[in-house]
Amino acid sequence: MSTFLETVVILLGENHTKLWNITTEALRKTVPADNFAPTEEKMRAFGSGYGTILFFEDQAVIESLQKQFELYKENFPVWSQQSSGMLQLVVWVSLEQEGYGASLQHYNPLIDDDVKKAWNIPDNWQLIAQMPFGKPEAPAGEKEFKPLDERVNLFK
Secondary structure (H helix, E strand, C coil), X not given: CCCCCEEEEEEEHHHHHHHHHHHHHHHHCCCXXXXXXXXXXXXXXXXXXXXXXXXXXXXXXXXXXHHHCHHXXXXXXXXXXXXXXXXXXXXXXXXHXXXXXXXXXXXXXXXXXXXXXXXXXXXXXXXXEEEEEECCCCCCCCCCCCCHHHHCCCCC
8 A cells, every 4th residue: 555645636628627617516506696706707717727736635545554553543634634735835836936826725525526526536535625727817916914923933
């Protein structure tokens, strides 16, 4: 058995478009029709990109590690999420260095079953995030953050 917790699926072309069509239809079932226009616009924006990277965790690997290292079994799901987050950041930064823009989306578990069916994804893979990417049409908007002195504690 592999010891890799994270697995990615890269969707390009028609497969990329198919993902965002699946997501749009899943959201159509939950978002009221009179409020759906902004949601549909956002889905079109994601679908107009070059591709999407799907990030998964292999639950079988996590369960295997939990059995092997009983003392730490409660930590493996947390460590796996942390590892996945680091992978997502590395991929995002790598895309940016190549001139692409990206965003991180979380339409799971809403789309999980349809995604697994559409691309024959193993049942033990859990969808964690979706990262649409493409050439940016405009710079990213500004974000507000708390001042550093409220977020970082330094002890000398």
